[in-house]
Amino acid sequence: MSQPLRGIRVLDFSKVLAGPLCAQYMADMGAEVIKVEPLEHGDDTRLWPPFRQGEGTVFLSANRGKRSIALDLKSPKGREVCARLLKSCDVALETFGPGVAARLGIDYESVHAVNPGVVYCSISGFGSSGPMREGKGYDVILQAFSGMLSITGERGGNAVRSPFSPVDQATGLHALIGILAALFERSRSGKGTRVEASLFDTSVAFLAYFLQSYWQRGTEPERAGSGHESLCPYECFQTKDRPLILGVANDALWRAFCRIAKLEELATDPRFATNACRVQRREETVKLVSEILRARTREEW
Known part of the structure; x- marks a missing residue:
């Protein structure tokens, strides 16, 4: 060594x-x-x-x-x-x-x-x-x-x-x-x-990017649990039996997730096609992904 x-x-x-x-x-x-x-x-x-x-x-x-x-x-x-x-x-x-x-x-x-x-x-x-x-x-x-x-x-x-x-x-x-x-x-x-x-x-x-975001946005960051204020979906979800972390850090990964979930139409849906859109519709995106992931066990995913 x-x-x-x-x-x-x-x-x-x-x-x-x-x-x-x-x-x-x-x-x-x-x-x-x-x-x-x-x-x-x-x-x-x-x-x-x-x-x-x-x-x-x-x-x-x-x-x-x-x-x-x-x-x-x-x-x-x-x-x-x-x-x-x-x-x-x-x-x-x-x-x-x-x-x-x-x-x-x-x-x-x-x-x-x-x-x-x-x-x-x-x-x-x-x-x-x-x-x-x-x-x-x-x-x-x-x-x-x-x-x-x-x-x-x-x-x-x-x-x-x-x-x-x-x-x-x-x-x-x-x-x-x-x-x-x-x-x-x-x-x-x-x-x-x-x-x-x-x-x-x-x-x-x-806290560098939190501070930069604060200066741009003018509001203090909020607690996000296991999530990320700039990415979505990017947090812990419950499957049919156990929790699972899903980290969709870019749009290519979103398309891959949609393909695995056999929901290809979501990949091109303008409401969810880009990360910025998904962040803007965070509550709707998280609810949708939660319903999808609960359909199978963690092992199946």
Whole structure:
């Protein structure tokens, strides 16, 4: 297996999900990752149930391939060990709360002074500038703050949290992209740099086409259940026995569906022939497709 990051040493001060996942991806690519944890109980997720041999499974899912060291970064001895590690690392990754890294003497300016080639990545809730820079960020907070919760769930129902922590996970990927770009630039310039990723930036990026549609339409998006405001039919339907997902993402697929359903006349019916027409007649289209799909079992479809 190719290991493009072999020889790269990463010092991982992060915890919970976004940062640990970012560092884990680097370990998967061959980097040597040293996870630095506090003495008391380590990463918070070590204590999150369920457990496997005493370790939280969430922790295990985001920290494979790493070495680990527990340090008291408030003690002189702990700081001395940390300083030695920082001098020899290529990448430093942290998710400390606002001002904590500076108080511990491991902020970008301090690390850069002793290791000019370091790629230093900070992951935060709302970034290092702006009126909310002091705010702490968790996945569910950003799902709510950005509006993701308001568009997730069944039509007319309550807000629903996406349970797989998409903001955390994607922020880890955004941080990884920035780190890899910075390492590539360092290979040409010899200089390190600072990389930032935030849960806020990720959550807003997730909503890009919703925002564009809002600016065009002037009304806020509504919850669509398993559906899609710009496509129809594109949601979960009930068959004769079990639910089935139907994703008609273009007119060619609509014609194919009509052919399979032996309703070729619908493919050329001007009311349903194009996606724009079907979206405009969503209620009628969904009702029609629902009746068709209920005629057979899921296996038959």
